[in-house]
Amino acid sequence: MTVLPWVGPHDALPDPHHAQPDGLLAAGLDLGPARLEAAYRKGIFPWFNEGDPVLWWSPDPRMVLACCDLIVSHSMAKKLRQLKRSESIDASGLQIRVDTAFNQVIDACSAPRKGQPGTWISPQIKAAYGALHDQGKAHSIETWLDGKLIGGLYGVSLGGFFFGESMFSHAPDASKLALVYLTGFLKCHGVEHIDCQQETPHLASLGAKPVPRAVFMSWLSTALNRPPPPWRSGTLLQNGTIAPLP
Structure with missing residues (x-):
């Protein structure tokens, strides 16, 4: 044993x-x-x-999403075109934000899922990642509709690598929108991969693939020598910039 x-x-x-x-x-x-x-x-x-x-x-193997491999459905692509035409920095309509509600996002991710008795995102986990967020190393990508948080994800950013942790959605495509905007932001700043940790059908449907640990470690070693993206709190735009909130 x-x-x-x-x-x-x-x-x-x-x-x-x-x-x-x-x-x-x-x-x-x-x-x-x-x-x-x-x-x-x-x-x-x-x-x-x-x-x-x-x-x-x-x-x-390790489940990894290459940012360039993200699968965007036809309906999502249409929604993205509509959003691009209406992007603004006011608080109305549909927006994707960064680091404006980290604690709310991790709380929502910790809610029990359908068919599951509990959650692994305990108060101890929340405290640990909250401390990393305070240090500027953990981040939330948030989908807002009419000033209400309806979906999002959180993860850890070190050098040129992003480690996805958990997602939640209270409306159709709300978490997927956050992921699409995140991958666009990361690609803009030279980040090629998102660690998805474990293989699931949902992650595979988004374009993530299992890779040998040795390959993952090679990618990680290289990426950690790169500078991190310019994270800050604000509204995330499709061109990869973060606009300040009004």
């Missing part, structure tokens, strides 16, 4: 290539922002149930 390594507060996370076949790598109790950032830089992420130790994962 394989013994799962226990990571103490001052211990480094193991090499991701030592992960078990299902991707489980180590366990511990520390989930501060410094630990989180160090994990992402090594291609590792946390995923565990509330009340359990923090479990660290590095699956092989």
